[in-house]
Amino acid sequence: MTGREEQLLTVSIQENIHAASKIEATLGHLIETYGSKLSDRRFDDHDEAERILIWYIRRLYRDIGILAERLSLPLLAKDIKREFKTISPNSIAEMFFDPDIGSPCSTYLNNLRDYFSSLSTITKASSVSGLQVFETILENTAIIINESNVEPNNEANVRNAILRVLRYAFRDVQREVSAAKLLKVYKPDIGITSLMAAAEYKFVTSESALKASLDGIYADMKGYGGHYDWRTFYAVIYMTEPFSHQKEWEAEFRYSRSDINWKPILINGPGKRIKKEKI
Structure with missing residues (x-):
């Protein structure tokens, strides 16, 4: 049975994933609108959205790793930590086209959603x-x-x-x-x-x-x-x-x-x- 601390951490992670998803949607819209032009000139809106998304991804890797540890899942916690260490600073905000959604999505935010989906099931056990x-x-x-x-x-x-x-x-x-x-x-x-x-x-x-x-x-x-x-x-x-x-x-x-x-x-x-x- 999970405690109050794990439940509160779960809620905090949910809120941060939701906030990060809004930024992800903004980036996806900019990519679809400007395409290759984003690399030709500076777009302040894109740079700011990317900066915020990176901040959320870093925080979510930390918090989801902590949640895995608190739920006595050390191997998963190590996998999450190891994956984060392998991410290049230049690729942490990389996007891919998701055919199910029909728009660009964040590679690593998508991974974090998968990790959290399993953990949140446990916290609600x-x-x-x-x-x-x-x-x-x-x-x-x-x-x-x-x-x-x-x-x-x-x-x-x-x-x-x-x-x-x-x-x-x-x-x-x-x-x-x-x-x-x-x-x-x-x-x-x-x-x-x-x-x-x-x-x-x-x-x-x-x-x-x-x-x-x-x-x-x-x-x-x-x-x-x-x-x-x-x-x-x-x-x-x-x-x-x-x-x-x-x-x-x-x-x-x-x-x-x-x-x-x-x-x-x-x-x-x-x-x-x-x-x-x-x-």
Whole structure:
């Protein structure tokens, strides 16, 4: 079982990978825009982005190596340290074209993501069974709604039906849990403190509403980011018609470099939004 220190280090690494991914996307855009011209003249934006990316890569090699040591994986920690020592200072920010993403990506940041993917699974081991139960219940939202004989017309209707089921599995499940920041208090729809996990529901009845919900989700990512008490988030999009499917949204999250601790879940179930009467 991992301790609080390993969990906090995991969150810190997640945040730094996310920040580095934004810089990676900036570099990729510059490379695609200017191509070979980057070597013909000086581009201050490119140089600055490259400098920041190198800083993140160095820090991530250090922190991920420390996490491997704390998880009693000395051989992996040595491999990470050895790989970092073999990287030439001139190649640490090198990029390659990733056909899955469709844009240039950082070679070494990509390696770091792979290392961290394995380690983060271990750090979540103490709560993985609980997370699986939580996620399974969220994925079965449509079945729960159908068996509840509820025809929802807003997020609250859906959320309340799911809360009733979650309370059978988790004593500490809460509605609209607090994630306070300096000037504002953000409140995810559902939170389970023992799992450090939360879910945000979006209720959509049209394709335009589905697209608009993305802006709300990205705003939620920013609002909930940096809270060490919450490190796993689910964006559950409840559609009254099949406007999209799961793989499209997973691809959207990858393409936009969304926070890696967020997962989208698309649900198609019964319901309709009640139009307000005009006075």
